Amino acid sequence: MRQFFVKSIMQFIPVLFLISLIVFLLVHVSGDPVTLMLPDTATDEDRRALTAALGLDQPLYVQYFKFMAQLVQGDFGNSFRYHQPALPIVLDRLPATFELAAAAMLVATVIAIPLGIISATKRNSFWDVFATGAAVLGKAMPHFWLGIMFILLFSVNLGMFPVSGRGTLLHLVLPAVTLGTGIAAEMTRLIRSSMLEILGQDYIRTARSKGVAEKLVIYKHAFRNSLIPVVTIMALQISTLISGALITETIYAWPGMGQLIIQAVNTRDMAIVQAAVFVIAFLVILSNMLADLVYRLLDPRIKFN
Template identity: 80%
Template sequence: MKKFLIRSLLQIIPVLFLISLIVFVLVHVTGDPVTLMLSDTATDEDRAILIKALGLDQPLYVQYFKFLGHLVQGDFGNSFRYQEPALPIVLERLPASFELAISSMVVATLIAIPLGILSATKRNSFLDVFVTGGAVLGKAMPSFWLGIMLILLFAVHWGVFPVSGQGTFAHLVLPAITLGTGVAAEMTRLIRSSMLEILQQDYIRTARSKGLLERIVIYKHAFQNSLVPVITIMALQTSHLIGGTLITETVFSWPGMGNLLIQAVNQRDMAIVQAAVFVVSILVILSNLLADLAYRVLDPRIKYN
């Protein structure tokens, strides 16, 4: 386990290096930052001074190594919208995105686990067809459409929940359901297929032949051993929810990192974009590492050699 951790941490270094290169290239192909930062009344002299101040008159490789040096120190530059360092602004929005992502994953888990198990144990029944059909529908629904429908029904028409913003538990319900629905649909199908495979194994037939209660066979022997692929999708979806809640946060005006990133892209605030993309990348890497560690806990047969 120790060797696995060391090797995994060392592998993160070239991945981060590649991410930094991609972010640097993407920022430079999106447009001229000087034009965006200067007013319409700026002169050519003002433009030349700003280009030199930003180091844009230097070769690209020199700019990249300077960018890399600042990145190691956590310096992504100043946001020209907020006139403050970009990274603290992104990190300030991160807890709100964490709150929404974790709540969405809780909603998805509470929906997916019982429905996936029921669908597998009642294979080819009406319940199975209903659950799998609902999972396909839930996966096919665009999150922005579902969010708007929930706002119209529960906020505008019935007045049960707030329309937007953050503050109380009620503000969290609609965006969490919106994000959790798509994840729940994917997890339900995965749990069903994993459970169907496990239920055909010899040790399940042996457990039943010993006279064990069916619920013990299902939840202790079958479900526990079907969790490895489920942990994989949960880890991937958690990192996706943290960094990919762009549309949902915009629909519900949720003050998270996704909403901040959308505003930064629209305003070409590239310091914010760079910092947000890099933070999301690190979160994805860490969530995958935690998933690898969880495999060993769930299935001792897995070895990290």
């Protein structure tokens, strides 16, 4: 296991380096920050002074080395909107995004596991058609449309849930269901296909021929062995959760990192954008490493090396 962690960490470094380079270049092609930060009444002298203060008058490779030196210390610069260091602002919004992502994943798991198992064990039945149709429909509906429909139905017409904000469990329900629906659809189809493959294996037929209870066959033997691709797809859905949160948090005014990124892009607050993109990339890489660890633990045949 030690070799696994060392190898994973060594893979972290070049990926994070590449991400830092991409983030740095994207900031420089997105527009002139000096123009954005100065008022219309600013003179050419004001522009030259601010350009020199930001180091934008230096060669691009010098700017990148300075950017990397600051990045190693966790310094992404100051937000010109908040007048504070960018990274603490992003990290301050992270718990709200984690809360929404965890709730959405819980919703997706609660929906997908029963539907996937029923669909596989009752193949070509009404329940199979229903689960498959629900999965296709859930995948086809975009987050922004689904969120607006939920607000109109459950908040405006029925008054069951708050329209926006964060604070109580009721505030969390609609954003979590909105974000979790697409993931549930993906997981349902994967669980169904994985279960169908496992149920056709020889050891499942052997267990049934020995008189093992059907529930034990399904949940202990088949479902457990079908978890490896499910764990993998759950880890890969971290990026989907974050990208979906950009829209979902904006629709429901959820004060998380997604809403912060949208506001930063609109105001060209590039220090916030840099810090947020880097944090998201780090979380995605970390989640992939944890998924690799989990499915090695689920399947002893996969060795740590």
